[in-house]
Amino acid sequence: MLSFRYECIVIGAGVQGSFTAYQLAQRNKKTLLLEQFVLPHSRGSSHGQTRIIRKAYEQDFYTHIMEECYELWAQLEREAGVKLYRQTGLLVMGPENSQSYQLFKDTLQRNKVPMVILNRDNFSQHIPHVNLAEGDGAVVDITAGVLYADRALKTVQGQFQKLGGVIRDKEKVTDIKPGPVVTVSTSAGVYRAKSVVITAGPWANRLLAHTGLQLPLKVVKINVCYWREKVPGSYNVKQRFPCFLLTEGKESKMHIYGLPSNEYPGLVKICYHAGAETDPDQRDRQTDRSDIDILQRYIGRCLPGLIPEPAVVESCMYTLTPDHHFVLDCHPVYSNIVFGAGFSGHGFKFGPIIGKLLCELSLGEVPSYDLSPFRIRRFQAKTKSAL
Ligand SMILES: Cc1cc2nc3c(=O)[nH]c(=O)nc-3n(C[C@H](O)[C@H](O)[C@H](O)COP(=O)(O)OP(=O)(O)OC[C@H]3O[C@@H](n4cnc5c(N)ncnc54)[C@H](O)[C@@H]3O)c2cc1C
Numbered sequence: 001m002l003s004f005r006y007e008c009i010v011i012g013a014g015v016q017g018s019f020t021a022y023q024l025a026q027r028n029k030k031t032l033l034l035e036q037f038v039l040p041h042s043r044g045s046s047h048g049q050t051r052i053i054r055k056a057y058e059q060d061f062y063t064h065i066m067e068e069c070y071e072l073w074a075q076l077e078r079e080a081g082v083k084l085y086r087q088t089g090l091l092v093m094g095p096e097n098s099q100s101y102q103l104f105k106d107t108l109q110r111n112k113v114p115m116v117i118l119n120r121d122n123f124s125q126h127i128p129h130v131n132l133a134e135g136d137g138a139v140v141d142i143t144a145g146v147l148y149a150d151r152a153l154k155t156v157q158g159q160f161q162k163l164g165g166v167i168r169d170k171e172k173v174t175d176i177k178p179g180p181v182v183t184v185s186t187s188a189g190v191y192r193a194k195s196v197v198i199t200a201g202p203w204a205n206r207l208l209a210h211t212g213l214q215l216p217l218k219v220v221k222i223n224v225c226y227w228r229e230k231v232p233g234s235y236n237v238k239q240r241f242p243c244f245l246l247t248e249g250k251e252s253k254m255h256i257y258g259l260p261s262n263e264y265p266g267l268v269k270i271c272y273h274a275g276a277e278t279d280p281d282q283r284d285r286q287t288d289r290s291d292i293d294i295l296q297r298y299i300g301r302c303l304p305g306l307i308p309e310p311a312v313v314e315s316c317m318y319t320l321t322p323d324h325h326f327v328l329d330c331h332p333v334y335s336n337i338v339f340g341a342g343f344s345g346h347g348f349k350f351g352p353i354i355g356k357l358l359c360e361l362s363l364g365e366v367p368s369y370d371l372s373p374f375r376i377r378r379f380q381a382k383t384k385s386a387l
């Protein structure tokens with residue numbers, strides 16, 4: 001009988017790989033989590049102090065999944081005795097008659113998510129220091145808030161190790177040999193397992209190339225901008241200033257989003273939800289700042305309490321799919337190779353549930369949710385396969 005060194009190997013210790021490894025260890029599966037950089041690192045997509053968590057989405061399937069996901073975040077908080085979530089609410093603003101704004105509002109209403117609809121008369125009483133653009137509607141998803149991202153990653157990785165899971169960082173995967181037993185080679189060794197999960201973020205296609213598969217993914221660099229308050233505290237989390245999101249507007253095809261000042265005293269994180277294409281290994285050579293011009297114009301017009309000049313600019317990457325929905329699937333030929341990719345700049349909040357779903361796929365179980373919006377067959381012609 002063959003003896004397996006590991007039951008599962010997870011490649012990539014960002015939020016998705018870390019939660020997948022944790023789920024596998026919770027099921028008593030002997031699991032190895034491989035990471036190319038020394039942990040913690042800031043070279044992928046999961047670093048930084050904060051992320052938004054929300055039920056407000058245009059599509060029901062995300063809102064449905066978030067129901068259980070909030071419980072899983074709370075479970076991890078209890079288990080580890082660490083605070084990972086702070087409720088702030090999320091203010092969604094957009095042209096009242098636009099399709100996108102209406103979809104957000106309808107999804108909240110249809111799914112009975114606690115919400116408040118604001119009007120022009122009561123807006124500034126609830127949301128001071130924000131000018132609601134002419135023609136815009138405003139609705140607040142009360143359940144939304146901030147996740148403490150770096151802390152969450154450290155916590156889930158720590159819990160994985162407590163359950164007996166092994167993390168090897170500074171070990172880049174250099175080859176994957178598919179088969180009933182998958183062989184994974186790294187810069188430091190060779191490992192074998194019954195199944196492999198690839199959660200390599202912006203490097204997903206580099207890893208998938210070893211299995212003859214390529215996905216229609218585009219990696220972009222995001223300038224993570226922090227803006228200084230003119231009066232310290234005016235947009236602070238303690239003043240109950242919410243996270244916010246702009247659906248499609250005049251100035252931007254995609255939306256702008258922000259979080260209350262919290263992690264850096266006096267600084268509010270506001271980003272543009274798009275960026276210029278980059279090679280993930282050359283991220284810092286990408287110097288496009290056209291997003292910052294758009295943000296400056298928006299801030300000058302609608303957030304009069306901020307200095308419209310970024311005080312801090314950090315870097316992060318999105319891995320975009322054509323429809324901006326995730327990819328969660330098994331390899332079309334090697335069913336014991338599973339992948340989670342293309343989280344398109346909104347995957348962090350789903351980490352616990354993505355981990356559960358990828359764990360289920362890697363164990364050959366029926367996934368807890370309908371994965372059809374996330375399967376690769378939706379790309380059809382765009383999925384290049386050398387198989
Ligand atoms: C600026 C910004 C703001 C965001 N805001 C939000 C938000 O508010 N809410 C939200 O829900 N989401 C948000 N997101 C999106 C979210 O952060 C990402 O969807 C998520 O972090 C993706 O995680 P990942 O595990 O897929 O990728 P990553 O975090 O990039 O992890 C992949 C890992 O794989 C490793 N790896 C790659 N290749 C190899 C190899 N050959 N060998 C070993 N290891 C390898 C990498 O080093 C990396 O650590 C935001 C993203 C950005 C950039």
Ligand SMILES: O=C(O)[C@@H]1CCCC=N1
Binds near residue numbers: 245346
């Ligand atoms: O996922 C999120 O909530 C944020 C805000 C909207 C754009 C992307 N990320």
